[in-house]
Amino acid sequence: MRTIRIGSGAGYSGDRIEPAVELAEKGDLQYLVFECLGERTVALAQQARMKNPQGGYDPLLEQRMRAVLPACAANGIKIVTNMGAANAGAAARRTAEIAKSLGLSSLKIAAVIGDDVLDACKDGDLPIMEFDGTIKQLGNRLLSANAYLGAEPIAQALSSGADIVITGRASDPALFLAPMIHAFGWAMDDWNLLGQGTVAGHLLECAGQITGGYFADPGYKDVAGLARLGFPIGEVGEDGSLVITKVAGSGGAVTARTCKEQLLYEVHDPRRYLQPDVVADFSEVTVEEIAPDRVRISGGRGTRRTDTLKVSVGYVDSFIGEGQISYAGPGALARGRLALEIVRERLELTGVAASEWRFELVGVDSLHGPEVSAPASEPYEVRVRVAGRTESLGEAVRIGNEVETLYTNGPAAGGGAWKSARDVVAVASVLLPRELAKPQVRFVETS
C-alpha cells in the first residue's frame, strides 16, 4: 500500500522555525505544511495590503522559506502553506525570488486565489452569525471577507506540478488533506476517506500541540525536551490509515494522551466537524500506541459536505484602553485593591466612556474572575489591571493614563506601570453559497 509522510512545520504565524528545518532534513517527508493564518490575521493582512499592494502576506514568509527551501529542494519535499494571507500572489512571487537567490530557480510555485469574497458577501448582504446584523450594516468598518477554501484547488496545483503551493484563507485541515487527495487520487465524494484525512489534518495542524506542546503538567503529564520540541509527521496510507510520529531524537513525545487532547481541540460536536470538503465525524476514532512516539489513529469518517462555505469577516469593532501597575510585599493585596478603587472613581469623575470594563488583580482573579478564583492566601505581589472598551482611540488612551497616574497619586510603592490603547480588528462569520467562491490556481511565471 502506498504511504506518504506529511510534516507539520508551523502551528501558528509566529511558531518556531528550527523544527521545520529538522523535519525537512531528517523527516523523510514528501510534504511539509505550514499553517500560519489565525482567525483575524487575514483582516490585518488586508489592511497591510491596502497600504502596500505588494504586501499583505505573512511577515515570516521570507525567514521560513530561506530556512527550509534548501533541504526541501534537495529532498524533493513539496510545500503547502497559507502564508499568502491577504496576498497569495505576491507571496508566491516573493518565494520565487527567494528560491532564485538560493540557486533553486527550477522550483514551480503556485498561488491559490479566490478566497477573497468581499464583493459576493456585500451583494448578498449576508447575515452575521455571531450577532444581529448584516454585512452591509458594518458599513465602513468592514475590512475583509475571506472564505475558507477546501483542498481541491491545492490538490489541483500539486497535480499540475507545483513544488510550493501558497494559499490565503483555506481550512487548516485542508492544507493536509490536499496532498492526500493528490497522491492517492481520492474522490471528492468519498466522504469516509475525506473524513479520515480530515482527522489527520486536524491532528497535525497545530504542529507541536500533538508532540507534547500545550500539554505538560509537572507530576501529572511530564514531557521531556520542550525547548527542542519536535514537530509531528503524519504517515498516511492510501486507505486513510494514519500513524502520528516525529523525528527520532527530537524533544517532546507522541502518545495516546497527546493525540486525544489534540483530537478534541477546538471541536464542538465531534460527529459534525464542518469542513469545506466534508462533514467529518470524529466520534468513532480510536487511538493506539504501537511503538514509542508512534500512535495509530483509526475510525475517522465523514458525510456529505454542506452547500455553504464559512466566511471570516474582518471589521473594526472598537478600541481597548488598558493600564497596569504592580504592588509587592506586606499589604500588596490591600494596596492593589485600593488602587483599583481609585482608578474606578477617577474614570467616573473624569467621565471616561466605555461600554465594558475589567478591574482585576493579576495573580489573584484576572483569569477566571472573583467567583471562580478560590479565596487565595495573600500573594507576595499583585498586578493591577484595568481595561475598557471605547468608541475612540482618544477615549481609550485616558484609561491607561488613569492607571499610570497612580505612581504619584495612588497607594504606596506602585511600580512598573504600563499602558496601551489600540484599535480592535475583530472577526465574525457568514455562510456563503459555495458556488459564489471561485478558487483559481496561478503559477508564478519563471523568467
Added chain:
Amino acid sequence: MTRLREIAHCRTGDKGNTSNISVIAYDAKHYPLLLAQVTCARVKALFAGVVEGEVVRYELPNIAALNFVMSGALGGGVTRSLALDAHGKSLSSALLDLEIEDISP
C-alpha cells in the same frame, strides 16, 4: 473525595465566543465516573461569572472522553475580548480542580 485532576486531563480550545474543554480519563475505567459526575450543570456552576451561555456535553466512549462546549464564554469573542487570557486557554486548569467522589480502586 478527590479532584478531577487525579483521574483526567483537559485541553481548552476556542472558536469565536465559544470555548470547548475536553475531559479525558487517564484510565478508561474512570470514564463512568466522568459520565456520572462531570455534568453540564456542575460545569456551568463552576464557571458562573465566566460562561454566559449554555453548556453542552458530548460523549466519546472510544477514547474515554467528554467534550464540553460552552457558549458566551470568551468575553464576546477571542478577537475582541478585554480579558488577559482572551482565548480562555487557562479555563481547563479551573475544571481540573472539580471535586470527584467515590473513586473505586
